[in-house]
Amino acid sequence: MTSIPRPSRRSLLAAGAVGALALAAATLLPSTNAMAGTGCAVTYTTNSWPSGFTANITIQNLGDPVNGWTLGFTFPNSGQRVTQGWSATFQQNGSAVTAQSLDYNSALATGASTTIGFNGSWTTANPAPTTFTLNGTTCTGSTTPPTTPPPTTTPPTTPPPTTPPPPTGTTPVAVNGQLRVCGVNLCNQYGRPIQLRGMSTHGLQWFAQCYNDASLDALANDWQADLLRISMYVQEQGYETNPTGFTNQVNNLVDKATARGMYALIDFHTLTPGDPMYNLERAKTFFAAVSARNAGKKNVIYEITNEPNGVSWSTIKNYAEQVIPVIRANHPDAVVLVGTRGWSSLGVSEGGNSDEIVNNPVRASNIMYTFHFYAASHKDNYRNEAQRAAARIPLFVSEFGTVTYTGDGAVDTASSTAWLDLLDRLKISYANWTYSDANEGSAAFRPGTCAGGQYAGTANLTASGNFMRSRIRTPDNFPTS
Ligand code: IDC
Numbered sequence: 001m002t003s004i005p006r007p008s009r010r011s012l013l014a015a016g017a018v019g020a021l022a023l024a025a026a027t028l029l030p031s032t033n034a035m036a037g038t039g040c041a042v043t044y045t046t047n048s049w050p051s052g053f054t055a056n057i058t059i060q061n062l063g064d065p066v067n068g069w070t071l072g073f074t075f076p077n078s079g080q081r082v083t084q085g086w087s088a089t090f091q092q093n094g095s096a097v098t099a100q101s102l103d104y105n106s107a108l109a110t111g112a113s114t115t116i117g118f119n120g121s122w123t124t125a126n127p128a129p130t131t132f133t134l135n136g137t138t139c140t141g142s143t144t145p146p147t148t149p150p151p152t153t154t155p156p157t158t159p160p161p162t163t164p165p166p167p168t169g170t171t172p173v174a175v176n177g178q179l180r181v182c183g184v185n186l187c188n189q190y191g192r193p194i195q196l197r198g199m200s201t202h203g204l205q206w207f208a209q210c211y212n213d214a215s216l217d218a219l220a221n222d223w224q225a226d227l228l229r230i231s232m233y234v235q236e237q238g239y240e241t242n243p244t245g246f247t248n249q250v251n252n253l254v255d256k257a258t259a260r261g262m263y264a265l266i267d268f269h270t271l272t273p274g275d276p277m278y279n280l281e282r283a284k285t286f287f288a289a290v291s292a293r294n295a296g297k298k299n300v301i302y303e304i305t306n307e308p309n310g311v312s313w314s315t316i317k318n319y320a321e322q323v324i325p326v327i328r329a330n331h332p333d334a335v336v337l338v339g340t341r342g343w344s345s346l347g348v349s350e351g352g353n354s355d356e357i358v359n360n361p362v363r364a365s366n367i368m369y370t371f372h373f374y375a376a377s378h379k380d381n382y383r384n385e386a387q388r389a390a391a392r393i394p395l396f397v398s399e400f401g402t403v404t405y406t407g408d409g410a411v412d413t414a415s416s417t418a419w420l421d422l423l424d425r426l427k428i429s430y431a432n433w434t435y436s437d438a439n440e441g442s443a444a445f446r447p448g449t450c451a452g453g454q455y456a457g458t459a460n461l462t463a464s465g466n467f468m469r470s471r472i473r474t475p476d477n478f479p480t481s
Contacts, residue, residue: 001275002081004230005066005391010052013453019116022105026132026337029360030361035142037063037117038058038063038064038134038135038137039061039062039063039137039139039140039141039439040059040062040063040132040134040137040139041059041060041062041140041141042051042057042058042059042060042073042132042139042241043057043058043072044056044057044073044128044129044132045192046126046128047288047325047326047329047330048283050256051118051121051123051281052083052120052121052122052284052285052288053116053121053126054120054282055117056072056115056117056121056292056330057099057115057116057117058113058391059071059108059113059114059115059116059134059139059205060111060112060113060115060141060150060243061108061109061110061111061112061113061134061348062110062111063110063254064110065107065108065109065110065138066107066108066134066135067107068100068101069100069101069104069108069134069135069243070099070101070134070135071088071098071100071116071132071134072096072097072098072099072133072134073096073097073129073132073133073135074095074096074097074129074131075095075129075268076095076128076129076197076366077095077122077123077124077125077126077127078095079121079123079124079349080095080120080121080122080123080126081110081120081121081122082097082118082120083118083120083285087320088100088102088105088116089102092116092261092473093271095304097129099116099118101307104437108152108233114338115125117208117292126174126314127282132190138381156422157406163190163191163481164177164189166480166481167480169261170261171220171260171261171262172196172226172227172262172263172476172478173261173262173263173298173299173381174261175188175348175478176188176478177189177298177475178333178370179263179298179301179335180261180296180333180335180366180397181335181366181367181368181394183203183267184390184391184392184395185278185394185427186335186368186394186396186429187457188290188427188478188479190479190480190481191340192478192479192480193427193431194427194476194478194479195423195424195429195430195469195476195477196227196263196429196430197225197226197227197429197430197476198219198226198227198228198229198263198265198430198432198472199219199225199227199228199233199268199429199435199468199472200228200265200399200431200432200433200434201228201229201230201253201433201434201435201436202231202433202434202435202438202443203231203232203233203236203238203269204231204232204235204238204246204249204250204438205237205238205269206234206237206240207434207436207438207450207479208249209450210254210435210445210450210453211253211438212453213256214453214455215258215435215450215455215456216228216256216257216260216262217456218455218456219262219435219455220260220261220262220345221259221260221456222313222455222456222469222473223469223473224476225346225386225471225472226263226476227262227263227264227431228253228256228257228262228263228264228265228266228431228435229265229267229303229398229399229431229432230249230254230267231251231267231269231306232246232249232266232267232268232269232286233269233272234268234269234279235270235271235273235283236270236271236272238269239268239282239286240279240282243282247286247289247290248428250266250290251290251293251294252270254266254290254294254297254300258297258299259297262299263299263300263301264294264299264300264301265301265302265337265398266290266294266300266301266302266303267303267305267306267398267399268283268286268287268304268306269306270305270306270307270308271306271307271309273310274307274308274310274317274343274459275310275315276304276311276315276339277311277315277319277440279305280319280322280323280368283304283305284318284322284323284325284326287304287326287329288304288324288326288329289332290302291326291327291329291330291334292330292331294331295330295331298333300331300334301334301336301337302327302331302334302335303336303339303370303398303471304319304320304323304324304327304336304337304338305319305323305336305338305339306338306339306344306398307339307343307372307399308339308341308342308343308344309341309342309343309350310350311341312341313340313341313347313352313356313357313360314360316338316339316340316341316425317360317361320338320362320364320367321362321363321364324338324362324364324367328364334366335368336364336366336367337367337368337369337370337396338362338367338369338370339369339370340354340357340369340370340371341356342399343372343405344370344371344372344399345371345372345373345378345382346369346385346386347370348381348385348391353385353388353389354369354385354388354389354393356393357369357389357393358389358392358393367394367397368393368394368395368396369385369389369393369394370395370396370397370398371395371396371397372388372397372398372399372400373388373397373400373401373419374402374404374405374406374407374415374442375400375402375403375411375412375415375418376401376402376404376409376411376412376415377381377404377405378405378415379415379418382421382423383418383419386421386422387426390426395428396428396429397423397428397429397430397431398430398431399431399432399433400419400430400433400469401412401432401433402416402429402432402464402466402467402468403440403441403442403464404441405440406440407433407434407438407440407442407461408440408441408442409419409441410441411441411463411464411467412462416467420471432444432464432468433470436450437450437460441463441464442461442464443462443464443465444465444468444469445460445461445462446460446461446462
């Protein structure tokens with residue numbers, strides 16, 4: 001086996017109080033040539049992989065308050081480029097880069113800081129810039145207190161409580177908080193296994209009109225769903241045609257789920273071609289951007305590839321071990337879902353089974369493996385394998401249908417009920433395909449519903465929508481102690 005490229009953090013200087021890697025442009029200089037009232041400190045950290053990187057930049061204003069700012073720096077290496085920025089408007093001219101404040105972060109009081117970032121590319125090397133300017137002033141400050149010795153009589157710090165206090169809200173996210181994988185289960189902030197039940201969008205490139213405040217209010221309140229899976233196709237007129245547009249669309253939907261207390265599952269919906277490696281660079285770029293953008297949120301789960309097919313498990317594992325570190329660099333606590341062989345069938349649809357995963361798991365913690373089924377096509381042999389695997393590896397049903405694998409046809413009520421009873425019993429989380437008005441049996445709404453805007457209640461539901469709404473609406477079981 002060759003070694004697997006992994007992101008490395010780079011920095012010129014570790015500035016340590018909080019363990020952050022930081023670049024302070026220089027040691028504190030006496031302000032001989034600095035104008036009174038100006039001053040700044042910058043930290044620049046990167047997470048790099050061959051040919052690409054994500055940079056996070058924290059800017060602290062050490063001078064008088066400013067309203068509107070421009071950060072300037074120069075890349076040391078001619079092959080370094082900014083490809084996509086956030087939280088500022090980036091421009092590059094030769095090696096010189098400027099980042100201009102946006103409305104929401106233009107005001108910086110004395111001592112205040114703000115964080116911006118970008119995805120970049122590099123060719124021969126990726127060193128950090130050595131000098132930063134803020135509104136023309138060179139930033140010579142350090143963002144960590146420079147030399148004050150710690151007080152000699154520091155009172156002992158109170159250890160953090162082992163159990164979080166009871167929740168103050170009643171939404172799924174308010175109750176469960178940050179999730180993590182515990183054994184083969186998904187656990188809430190109290191370390192107790194839970195099951196999330198929700199719906200998947202259809203392809204955002206086709207059904208954007210179905211995801212708005214009214215439809216998501218209905219999903220959160222009328223359906224009482226815990227989870228919105230945001231399916232961003234990569235091909236079929238998806239992400240590859242407009243990376244920035246689809247990234248923004250996903251982020252907007254994350255915000256809508258967050259506002260309603262639902263978990264948001266970001267699905268990098270690869271399907272054809274089935275080899276996730278085909279989209280490796282796109283995946284790194286996309287996940288660097290969405291994980292940086294959503295890093296502060298407790299309700300975001302990342303699904304790095306929808307349905308690998310026609311490829312070996314070792315290829316999927318190799319892909320996962322390259323993409324997961326990109327997410328972890330920005331959003332270390334988030335749960336990540338990994339697709340499995342044979343359209344996320346744990347290998348069954350290609351003649352395999354979960355042994356290949358158990359014997360050769362992805363080298364990362366806090367991950368789950370996905371299992372997908374379509375109830376009218378996939379029955380006892382799939383149920384048996386799912387149940388066998390669930391005792392050994394963490395499973396998440398990030399997509400399933402009540403109909404055939406074509407996405408169309410009649411609801412198979414008996415098989416769908418058998419499946420959901422099994423998932424409920426094992427506390428396996430699920431998202432149903434689809435919360436849309438597509439003209440196919442798997443869609444929850446009748447064609448035309450999204451144009452009319454009436455989502456709550458049962459008036460516009462299909463047979464599949466009715467079945468799923470009544471399953472998802474039953475009370476959740478979320479332990480809080
Ligand atoms: C289907 C859609 C259908 C679309 C097709 C091609 O329902 O409208 O034309 O994709 O993109 C999956 C996939 C999911 C499929 C679904 C049904 O994850 O993208 O959606 N399915 O075929 N795996 C098994 C079934």
